[in-house]
Amino acid sequence: MIRELIEKNRTYRRFYQDIEVTCETLKDLVDLARLSSTGGNLQALKYIISQTPEINNRIFKTLKWAGYFKDWDGPQEGEQPSAYVVVLHDQRISKGFFWDHGIAVQSILLGAVEKGLGGCQFNSIDRVALAQELDLPNHFAILTVIALGKPKEVVVIDKLGESGDIKYWRDQQGIHHVPKRALEDIIINL
Amino acid sequence: MIRELIEKNRTYRRFYQDIEVTCETLKDLVDLARLSSTGGNLQALKYIISQTPEINNRIFKTLKWAGYFKDWDGPQEGEQPSAYVVVLHDQRISKGFFWDHGIAVQSILLGAVEKGLGGCQFNSIDRVALAQELDLPNHFAILTVIALGKPKEVVVIDKLGESGDIKYWRDQQGIHHVPKRALEDIIINL
Numbered sequence: 426m427i428r429e430l431i432e433k434n435r436t437y438r439r440f441y442q443d444i445e446v447t448c449e450t451l452k453d454l455v456d457l458a459r460l461s462s463t464g465g466n467l468q469a470l471k472y473i474i475s476q477t478p479e480i481n482n483r484i485f486k487t488l489k490w491a492g493y494f495k496d497w498d499g500p501q502e503g504e505q506p507s508a509y510v511v512v513l514h515d516q517r518i519s520k521g522f523f524w525d526h527g528i529a530v531q532s533i534l535l536g537a538v539e540k541g542l543g544g545c546q547f548n549s550i551d552r553v554a555l556a557q558e559l560d561l562p563n564h565f566a567i568l569t570v571i572a573l574g575k576p577k578e579v580v581v582i583d584k585l586g587e588s589g590d591i592k593y594w595r596d597q598q599g600i601h602h603v604p605k606r607a608l609e610d611i612i613i614n615l
Numbered sequence: 616m617i618r619e620l621i622e623k624n625r626t627y628r629r630f631y632q633d634i635e636v637t638c639e640t641l642k643d644l645v646d647l648a649r650l651s652s653t654g655g656n657l658q659a660l661k662y663i664i665s666q667t668p669e670i671n672n673r674i675f676k677t678l679k680w681a682g683y684f685k686d687w688d689g690p691q692e693g694e695q696p697s698a699y700v701v702v703l704h705d706q707r708i709s710k711g712f713f714w715d716h717g718i719a720v721q722s723i724l725l726g727a728v729e730k731g732l733g734g735c736q737f738n739s740i741d742r743v744a745l746a747q748e749l750d751l752p753n754h755f756a757i758l759t760v761i762a763l764g765k766p767k768e769v770v771v772i773d774k775l776g777e778s779g780d781i782k783y784w785r786d787q788q789g790i791h792h793v794p795k796r797a798l799e800d801i802i803i804n805l
Contacts, residue, residue: 527717539617
């Protein structure tokens, strides 16, 4: 069952923008991150949730989409995310945060998939611009942004080809292909 | 449902050591990590699985348990983990690995919980010693170790007290308490 959720939890970049994600839903998702493990139990991550067109737009324009697609700047109006979770490090609490952001994001995205949603996690963020847009106090560092919505695209996992090229690609039907290494290639035998 | 798994996925440090975790189970768990998201789809993480007493012992002695327990050095013989997954960064593939280790560990541990197991993730590792014990080539960096087994302790989540002390503690009945911040304290309102 968790396997089914993980398989469905692909990176989605086009959404039914008119399908709302409620504040309540976003709080439920952040609660999953709250209940997840954090290094030294420090709980130094904080979250901003957004689901209004105005704040969504402010976040959207600071994101860089799909690094491997040189001729695609991101989803057009109508296919943009309906909501966001911005993951912050509260530097008043700790210097570091281990792998907490990965754990938190995985909990949030698995929860989203279970609710029929999907998302995309960003590292390519204009963090200076986003901090300004959100009027963030200096003690917060932006770790990642999760875009959320009802997915409007099909994403499939392919076996990695012999070339070893891991770049994802989109076919003529608009299906998004993600080549994955085989299990036997990621387990190291002693 | 994912919430139930996340709630059950606590950090366990004492196990029924005689209950075996099979190679097949460990491979299933690593497969969950394989199918999970990885930054830029680079898939630079590799895994070593262990479930024999001999290799388990080699790993066990390089781990430092429960930083907040000054008078407890880790589980005694009979309560030690039955298995391990060592998460490596294959530096031939990439320089960095984003938050991939957090995502991978969360997938593995949620899968373990679904199978009636539980685990503990380590950062306090004598990495030099472990690399020697496992005879690791230089291009692998040890990111984290996940200890796995059938949990032999009860872990509960408490509301964070007014002192704000996030240290976990063990009561006289041996129940492990983990104080968690409230949802309203981790969501930042704009």
